[in-house]
Amino acid sequence: MTSSTQHTATPTSSTTLQNDLILRTLRGEQTERTPVWMMRQAGRYLPDYIKLREKYSFFERCETPELATAITLQPIDQVGVDAAIIFSDILVIPKAMGLEVQLLEGKGPFLPEPIRQASDLNRIHIPDVQESLGYVFDALRLTKKELNGRVPLIGFAGAPWTLLCYMVQGKGSKTFDDAKAFCYTQPEAAHRLLQMITDTTIAYLKEQVKAGADIVQIFDSWGGLLSPADFENISLRYIRQIVAALKDEVLTIVFAKGAWHSLEGMAATGAHGLGIDWCITPALARQMAGPKVVLQGNFDPAKLLAPIPVIEQEVTQMLAAFGGHGHIANLGHGILPNVPVDHARAFVNTVKNYRHKA
Numbered sequence: 084m085t086s087s088t089q090h091t092a093t094p095t096s097s098t099t100l101q102n103d104l105i106l107r108t109l110r111g112e113q114t115e116r117t118p119v120w121m122m123r124q125a126g127r128y129l130p131d132y133i134k135l136r137e138k139y140s141f142f143e144r145c146e147t148p149e150l151a152t153a154i155t156l157q158p159i160d161q162v163g164v165d166a167a168i169i170f171s172d173i174l175v176i177p178k179a180m181g182l183e184v185q186l187l188e189g190k191g192p193f194l195p196e197p198i199r200q201a202s203d204l205n206r207i208h209i210p211d212v213q214e215s216l217g218y219v220f221d222a223l224r225l226t227k228k229e230l231n232g233r234v235p236l237i238g239f240a241g242a243p244w245t246l247l248c249y250m251v252q253g254k255g256s257k258t259f260d261d262a263k264a265f266c267y268t269q270p271e272a273a274h275r276l277l278q279m280i281t282d283t284t285i286a287y288l289k290e291q292v293k294a295g296a297d298i299v300q301i302f303d304s305w306g307g308l309l310s311p312a313d314f315e316n317i318s319l320r321y322i323r324q325i326v327a328a329l330k331d332e333v334l335t336i337v338f339a340k341g342a343w344h345s346l347e348g349m350a351a352t353g354a355h356g357l358g359i360d361w362c363i364t365p366a367l368a369r370q371m372a373g374p375k376v377v378l379q380g381n382f383d384p385a386k387l388l389a390p391i392p393v394i395e396q397e398v399t400q401m402l403a404a405f406g407g408h409g410h411i412a413n414l415g416h417g418i419l420p421n422v423p424v425d426h427a428r429a430f431v432n433t434v435k436n437y438r439h440k441a
């Protein structure tokens with residue numbers, strides 16, 4: 084292990100990294116093979132994670148840097164992905180802003196006192212991120228040290244719209260209709276909330292970069308619930324602010340699930356990479372996003388439940404469809420909890436063994 088002094092981030096330099104494939108890809112360089120990682124790779128489907136879950140609550144796991152680091156490293160050691168993503172959650176932001184957030188076993192997030200009207204905004208604030216989220220930065224620093232240059236480290240945050248969904252609805256939902264109703268009936272309060280989340284997220288991600296994140300990804304898991312016009316007005320305009328504030332300091336990836344209609348607008352934010360799900364072909368995504376931006380995705384996570392030979396065949400087809408350049412192999416959404424570890428490994432190894440024919 085290297086020195087115990089604090090890590091000084093050098094986000095654009097990869098000289099100390101043994102595997103910098105994903106960084107070079109995001110910078111637009113041609114690489115010897117396609118890099119690969121999996122959204123939600125830390126946790127859920129890994130037996131060692133499930134053991135930790137019996138001993139510590141979800142937020143204990145997030146807030147104890149030694150636990151967060153151990154969980155972050157599990158897929159590096161056990162599945163062989165080309166990047167680590169810090170173990171944390173998008174809901175640490177609503178918590179830091181002053182809302183109570185619970186994670187109910189088997190049920191998901193629960194916020195007992197959600198935001199429902201303008202006066203509720205008095206209950207939340209833009210936090211000092213060092214004070215309220217210092218544990219995330221500690222976890223990033225410790226993970227960076229433990230990784231010892233093996234692979235780059237990805238930091239992340241939820242997009243403001245996706246965080247509003249949980250802060251207003253108070254729990255998971257297929258439609259987030261209370262969150263939408265809030266935006267459509269009280270637009271002034273909704274935009275005030277979105278701006279507060281945006282300001283917090285910018286400060287938060289900047290500190291993640293200082294603590295060692297080589298890449299930051301913005302997860303807009305519920306972007307696809309909005310019409311193209313509403314996506315622009317409620318989601319993309321805030322993502323644009325976040326990317327603008329970060330893109331000269333760190334490599335950025337925007338993943339707005341289901342919002343493929345706005346790939347052109349997302350590319351125009353200047354993000355280095357855009358995540359896509361399995362409901363769009365690589366060719367159409369490339370056409371919409373333009374030639375420059377890197378595309379990340381887009382394997383259907385449920386297909387990891389298929390037999391291994393099927394996974395190998397379908398991953399090979401996906402890689403061919405992306406054409407070899409400007410692509411980071413990933414799933415089109417998070418890995419499912421019931422995926423066998425050797426199926427996840429088959430996904431990763433198929434990418435690693437594939438060579439695109441010139």
Ligand SMILES: Cc1c2[nH]c(c1CCC(=O)O)Cc1[nH]c(c(CCC(=O)O)c1C)Cc1[nH]c(c(CCC(=O)O)c1C)Cc1[nH]c(c(C)c1CCC(=O)O)C2
Pocket residue numbers: 121122123124125126127136141168169170171172173174186190191192239255302304416417
């Ligand atoms: C919407 C969202 C959340 N959290 C996240 C998103 C965006 C990505 C997506 O759409 O999947 C992001 C997230 N959550 C977690 C990570 C860790 C890093 C990684 O492995 O990618 C990341 C990147 C850990 C977690 N966050 C959570 C778990 C599972 C809880 C547990 O294992 O006890 C993990 C490993 C809990 C969580 N947190 C959230 C939900 C809906 C749930 C419950 C259902 C679920 O398991 O996904 C909110």
